[in-house]
Amino acid sequence: xxxxxxxxxxxxxxVKKGNRDELAPYTAWDIQQDFNRMMNRFxxxxxxxxxxxxxxxxxxxRRARSQLTSFxxxxxxxxxxxxxxKNYRLTVDLPGFxxxxxxxxxxxxxxxxxxxxxxVEDERNKNYVRHERSAQTYYRRIHLxxxxxxxxxxxxxxxGILEITLPKKExxxxxxxxxx
Numbered sequence: 001x002x003x004x005x006x007x008x009x010x011x012x013x014x015v016k017k018g019n020r021d022e023l024a025p026y027t028a029w030d031i032q033q034d035f036n037r038m039m040n041r042f043x044x045x046x047x048x049x050x051x052x053x054x055x056x057x058x059x060x061x062r063r064a065r066s067q068l069t070s071f072x073x074x075x076x077x078x079x080x081x082x083x084x085x086k087n088y089r090l091t092v093d094l095p096g097f098x099x100x101x102x103x104x105x106x107x108x109x110x111x112x113x114x115x116x117x118x119x120v121e122d123e124r125n126k127n128y129v130r131h132e133r134s135a136q137t138y139y140r141r142i143h144l145x146x147x148x149x150x151x152x153x154x155x156x157x158x159x160g161i162l163e164i165t166l167p168k169k170e171x172x173x174x175x176x177x178x179x180x
Contacts (some may be wrong), residue, residue: 077138079113088144088166095160096136102157104164106150110162111142146170 059172078090078128090111094102097115105112115138148166 035140052115063107077140078155079140079142081142082143083145086168089166090142090149090162090164090166092140092162092164093160094138094162095161097157099157102155102162104162106148106153106166108147109144111144111166113138113140113142113162115139 024178077093077095079093082089082091092113094115097117101115103114105114116135118133118135121130121132144166147169149169152167153165155162157163
């Protein structure tokens, strides 16, 4: 086992023999170096135990990598909430989803967006059959700053962009104050 004093590695015997004057404070730099050593050791042990390389994926053919991109590039769609005075307008990016894939539920001060789609690919060739399935699910519950009128709200999905208009129950009035 090794110990680090003042950025130098020492064995247990050297630490016992050494005097207290040579002990240096443990700095942020020492913590960072120890952490990096620990993570490198963890990665080596993991690769050794499981027999995998950190280069996994780099050795795959271009075609195999391109087949996996639809599964590995999953991202969280962005949501924009705009206060338009009398309404809130939510804009959600849902590329590739159809109207029948999307469900929007309203409560007094919450909006729940749930979108699900699946895709199946079949490829048959002389010597092999390939059958791949992928599914994508998006769920988001958004708490609004104030209650909205669900009976007057509407949602439109156009070219992968979902726009939801939510009229406020009692729009807050803006009052201007004179500065003296």
